[in-house]
Amino acid sequence: MSKRLIQIFGFLVSSLGWLFVLCTMAMDFWRITQRGGQGGSFIIKVAWYWSNLWKDCFTDSTAVTNCRDFPVLWSVTAYVQGVRGLLMCGLTLGFFGVVLCFIGMDCTYIGGADQTKDKLLFAGAVFHVAGGVSDISAYCLYINRIARTTFAANVGPGVLRYDLGTPIFLGLVGCFLIILGAVFYVVTVFRVICPKSQVVYAYGGGTYMDLRSKGRTLYSGYYKPSGQYAAYVGSGRSSSSKISRLSQTTPTRVSERDAFV
Known part of the structure; x- marks a missing residue:
């Protein structure tokens, strides 16, 4: 799969996750419980108690709802x-x-050079992860509050034992999608975190450079420089000042005929 397709898929997944989280803030039934529902008469009386982040409500069997907004x-x-x-x-x-x-994606024409766009995309992925962790902490805090009351050994009279509502599960799924989208972003810009190393060989007055990936050069099967040439391994653009040791040439032998001349 190409880089652009992975980034587009990550953008769609993360955006869907944020949409889920945003919807949960306005949804009802964060916690819900019911009373009644069983009786000997032909009229079954039941009442639902539910809450969200903004109000507490009560709904009876006739579908009449009374709410108390939080102060x-x-x-x-x-x-x-x-x-x-x-x-x-x-x-x-x-x-x-x-x-x-959005600015750092490869399919957009804003953001500057490719290296700059990769850095912007990596920064956006970090923001996604931080926001997803913050949202997960919020849902876990709410779940912990409900669980402490529901599974308590002794609950006083008049205290309701609530169950988890739909927005909690929808929000957790949204957080998972957000982090998954951030992972897709990071996969496409891993070169920002782990740049490729370069090998520079010096021979006489010139230099020879090749890329090294996972400890093997591109010419490992065909050509291997001899030990008399100096090598420099680094990440970034090479220069003659970075060469650790100048190449040493083997002294040539002078024949007797040349010495006589």
């Missing part, structure tokens, strides 16, 4: 404030990550 910011429960803050922080990081990745 001002400093009066909201601490864990709800933490979940809101982590999600908003993650969405902010994701916004910068999407912009940087």
